[in-house]
Amino acid sequence: MSLYKKRPTPIRIALLVMTLSGLVLTAQAQGTSAAALSGSVSLKDVFETAWQRQPEAHALQSRRDAALAQAKAASMLSPEPPSLEISQRSDRMTGNSGAREAEVGIAVPIWLPGQRTASADLAQAEISLVERKLLASQLRLASSVRDAWWGWLRARVDAELASEQLANAQRLAADVAKRTNAGDLAKSDQHQAEGAVAAAQAHAAQAQAASAAALAQVMALTGRTAPADLKVNAAVEPTPDSTPHTGASVGHPLLAELEDRITMAERTAQLISAQRRSNPELTVATARGRGAFGERYGQTVLIGIRVPLGAGPRHDARLATAQAEAIEVQSQLVLEQARIQADKQGAAARLEAARTQLDAAQRRAQLANESRSFFDKSFRLGESDLPTRLRIEAEAAEAARQAARSRIDLASAISALRQSLGLLPQ
Numbered sequence: 001m002s003l004y005k006k007r008p009t010p011i012r013i014a015l016l017v018m019t020l021s022g023l024v025l026t027a028q029a030q031g032t033s034a035a036a037l038s039g040s041v042s043l044k045d046v047f048e049t050a051w052q053r054q055p056e057a058h059a060l061q062s063r064r065d066a067a068l069a070q071a072k073a074a075s076m077l078s079p080e081p082p083s084l085e086i087s088q089r090s091d092r093m094t095g096n097s098g099a100r101e102a103e104v105g106i107a108v109p110i111w112l113p114g115q116r117t118a119s120a121d122l123a124q125a126e127i128s129l130v131e132r133k134l135l136a137s138q139l140r141l142a143s144s145v146r147d148a149w150w151g152w153l154r155a156r157v158d159a160e161l162a163s164e165q166l167a168n169a170q171r172l173a174a175d176v177a178k179r180t181n182a183g184d185l186a187k188s189d190q191h192q193a194e195g196a197v198a199a200a201q202a203h204a205a206q207a208q209a210a211s212a213a214a215l216a217q218v219m220a221l222t223g224r225t226a227p228a229d230l231k232v233n234a235a236v237e238p239t240p241d242s243t244p245h246t247g248a249s250v251g252h253p254l255l256a257e258l259e260d261r262i263t264m265a266e267r268t269a270q271l272i273s274a275q276r277r278s279n280p281e282l283t284v285a286t287a288r289g290r291g292a293f294g295e296r297y298g299q300t301v302l303i304g305i306r307v308p309l310g311a312g313p314r315h316d317a318r319l320a321t322a323q324a325e326a327i328e329v330q331s332q333l334v335l336e337q338a339r340i341q342a343d344k345q346g347a348a349a350r351l352e353a354a355r356t357q358l359d360a361a362q363r364r365a366q367l368a369n370e371s372r373s374f375f376d377k378s379f380r381l382g383e384s385d386l387p388t389r390l391r392i393e394a395e396a397a398e399a400a401r402q403a404a405r406s407r408i409d410l411a412s413a414i415s416a417l418r419q420s421l422g423l424l425p426q
């Protein structure tokens with residue numbers, strides 16, 4: 001009967017569920033990645049496509065397999081595979097009196113007291129750490145994706161408004177040219193209008209270049225090029241319900257990863273404490289031999305145990321290293337909790353400020369549009385001069401740009417709050 005007979009332990013059941021769920025999630029992510037960026041792109045699409053290119057995503061299944069193997073090893077009846085021993089003795093080289101003996105045996109390592117339980121606990125901690133590290137890596141990537149995404153949308157809005165401002169300047173310059181030819185305006189007015197067009201052209205070119213560069217940064221995360229008919233889904237992420245002024249985030253991926261690393265270090269130290277020496281070995285062997293020519297062969301059975309002595313300083317060094325790792329990660333956890341709490345408070349404050357700024361910017365844009373309509377009419381009637389008309393046009397364009405950027409800033413603030421709470425893009 002094999003010493004490695006499999007039993008339906010809770011570890012095996014948990015590992016089977018983890019493996020199956022990992023395969024399903026991988027298939028779903030690959031399907032989503034294939035459909036993303038096909039013509040319409042959103043923040044979630046960019047994140048999911050970028051994640052498929054990350055080294056952590058490529059190595060995920062191998063890490064799960066390693067955790068599975070560790071758990072299987074902890075459920076075995078022996079800490080190491082048994083070894084087969086075969087030997088043969090004779091006196092052919094010494095006296096050749098006919099002495100012969102053949103021995104076949106098997107040596108099975110034995111678990112030390114507490115070693116098996118500590119190995120199982122360590123395997124469970126490693127299983128949990130694999131999934132926690134996955135979420136933490138995704139959250140770190142989400143931070144880069146969010147920064148690039150909202151930066152591109154700001155640059156894109158600036159480019160669109162700059163193009164609109166150029167079109168307005170060209171229409172105004174055309175009107176001024178007609179009135180100059182008719183003798184209603186001076187040549188200097190036409191020069192001012194044409195100068196405004198030139199300034200708008202330069203600003204539009206600069207804004208288009210900035211938008212293209214920002215888009216390139218977004219596409220670099222996905223490893224693809226932007227299609228010519230790219231459409232943008234600039235939907236705002238859902239506002240989180242959690243109150244960001246409470247204590248440390250429960251279940252925050254970055255904190256959960258550090259907590260699992262602490263557990264790993266502590267359970268590693270427990271396992272090392274149980275392994276104060278190498279594993280004993282139980283040996284069972286049988287020998288068949290004779291003492292001399294003419295004697296009958298006899299059968300003997302050998303049962304023995306091999307007990308190594310203590311590891312000494314080597315064991316102490318391994319234990320101290322594991323304990324130092326636990327202390328270091330515990331200190332890192334305290335610092336990370338403080339940083340995350342500060343990020344949450346700052347993100348909440350920025351969100352409130354963004355809402356106030358959006359209200360003010362929209363009100364300013366409304367007033368500026370109304371003023372532009374008034375002065376456009378008065379300019380056509382000759383009741384106001386061109387410098388005033390150009391100033392009002394510039395103020396209206398700036399107000400529109402500020403209102404559009406304020407909308408992006410509000411969406412970015414919500415995204416930053418979700419990032420501080422450990423939530424992935426949606």
